[in-house]
Amino acid sequence: xxxxxxxxxxxxxxxxGGDRQAYATLLMECQKWLRRFYARxxxxxxxxxxxxxxxxxxxxxxxxxxxxxxxxxxxxxxxRYRWVDQLRKTYKSAETEFDxxxxxxxxxxxxxxSISLERMFSYLPxxxxxxxxxxxxxxxxxxxxxxxxxxxxxxxxVNIHRGLKKLAAMIEKE
Amino acid sequence: MRSDTQSFIDDLVxxxxxxxxxxxxxxxxIGVGSVILTVIVMALYxxxxxxxxxxxxxxxxxxxxxxGLFLMLGIAATVxxxxxxxxxxxxxxxxxxxxxxxxxxxxLSAIVLGFIQEGNAFFQSQPVHGVNCLTHGSLLGLxxxxxxxxxxxRGAPTSPxxxxxLTGIAAGSLGIFAYSLHCPIDDILHIGxxxxxxxxxxxxxxxxxxxxxxxx
Numbered sequence: 001x002x003x004x005x006x007x008x009x010x011x012x013x014x015x016x017g018g019d020r021q022a023y024a025t026l027l028m029e030c031q032k033w034l035r036r037f038y039a040r041x042x043x044x045x046x047x048x049x050x051x052x053x054x055x056x057x058x059x060x061x062x063x064x065x066x067x068x069x070x071x072x073x074x075x076x077x078x079x080r081y082r083w084v085d086q087l088r089k090t091y092k093s094a095e096t097e098f099d100x101x102x103x104x105x106x107x108x109x110x111x112x113x114s115i116s117l118e119r120m121f122s123y124l125p126x127x128x129x130x131x132x133x134x135x136x137x138x139x140x141x142x143x144x145x146x147x148x149x150x151x152x153x154x155x156x157x158v159n160i161h162r163g164l165k166k167l168a169a170m171i172e173k174e
Numbered sequence: 175m176r177s178d179t180q181s182f183i184d185d186l187v188x189x190x191x192x193x194x195x196x197x198x199x200x201x202x203x204i205g206v207g208s209v210i211l212t213v214i215v216m217a218l219y220x221x222x223x224x225x226x227x228x229x230x231x232x233x234x235x236x237x238x239x240x241x242g243l244f245l246m247l248g249i250a251a252t253v254x255x256x257x258x259x260x261x262x263x264x265x266x267x268x269x270x271x272x273x274x275x276x277x278x279x280x281x282l283s284a285i286v287l288g289f290i291q292e293g294n295a296f297f298q299s300q301p302v303h304g305v306n307c308l309t310h311g312s313l314l315g316l317x318x319x320x321x322x323x324x325x326x327x328r329g330a331p332t333s334p335x336x337x338x339x340l341t342g343i344a345a346g347s348l349g350i351f352a353y354s355l356h357c358p359i360d361d362i363l364h365i366g367x368x369x370x371x372x373x374x375x376x377x378x379x380x381x382x383x384x385x386x387x388x389x390x
Contacts (some may be wrong), residue, residue: 015190016192016193016195018190018192020187023186023187024183024187027183027186031179046257046369052179052182055182055186057185057330061330061367063193063194063328063329064196064328064330065194065195066195066196066197066198067195068197069262073264074260074262074263076263077262077263077332080332081261081330081332081380115263115264131276139305145358152308169333171263171332171333172261172263172264172265173263173264173266174263
């Protein structure tokens with residue numbers, strides 16, 4: 001069970017005031033939320049690194065949260081930014097299977113659905129989202145992705161490049 | 175949870191210090207403060223145009239329209255940049271483009287007039303004064319540009335390139351707004367070419383230089 005938005009917003013406001021107990025609780029909740037958020041959208045062995053990178057960004061950017069606003073859209077923006085950054089850095093990985101323990105929660109709320117990574121992918125043309133999914137997330141090589149999609153290798157590269165550029169431009173898009 | 179993540183969280187908790195949130199009123203206060211500082215520096219260093227002091231300042235509609243457009247463009251870009259420092263899924267940052275479109279009427283008018291007047295337009299724009307406006311307007315923009323860059327560095331802009339561009343537009347617009355209060359030339363060719371160039375130059379510099387400073 002992950003804390004709701006109001007609880008996390010309250011914890012964040014206390015954390016900004018220097019309350020370490022509230023901050024420890026908040027980071028634990030964020031850590032759980034992020035693991036679910038990134039499920040199926042990153043190679044499993046990279047989840048720990050990505051979650052830690054995101055927690056570090058949260059720590060450095062605490063001031064950018066306005067306590068008068070909901071918390072989860074802020075957290076999602078930070079998480080999306082780190083995720084796109086990670087995709088840009090990710091190259092072929094030997095690991096292609098997903099850990100089913102990280103399967104997305106089917107009961108996610110409408111708000112969570114609107115800030116999810118899947119929502120970002122839905123704005124991409126299928127050729128671009130498929131190319132990113134195969135190469136950057138599932139870890140296929142360019143040649144393997146080209147075979148699987150029926151695109152040329154250069155087209156796969158172009159689609160990845162264009163897709164990542166679009167993702168970077170729509171971090172805050174609902 | 176993996177133990178290294180737990181110890182990582184413990185480290186972050188140990189490093190916690192009280193911080194002041196980047197609320198919009200604080201950002202707005204810094205933006206307004208930088209404009210006031212820019213105008214004061216301009217007035218002390220260059221002086222307010224004499225017609226502004228002794229005549230009715232709204233006597234020349236070109237001056238009022240152009241100066242107002244640059245001020246509004248600067249405000250729009252500043253407000254958007256402040257908003258970009260506080261990420262939030264579901265908030266768009268596209269409104270500033272309309273302000274750019276409105277301000278673009280100034281160089282567009284100058285270009286149309288230039289075609290009508292053929293070869294005289296460039297000289298009528300008073301290029302010697304124009305270079306001064308371009309230089310001084312851009313330099314005055316450093317106050318607003320510096321303040322916004324400082325603000326954005328503390329924030330978390332998710333589009334550093336766009337935030338840099340907006341910082342440049344805000345700096346150029348507010349800089350040339352301030353310098354317009356000194357520049358005695360109200361000709362649309364001069365304003366449309368040289369004052370707009372000041373904004374364009376600042377926008378280019380902001381787009382190239384600011385993202386490096388605010389990327390996180």
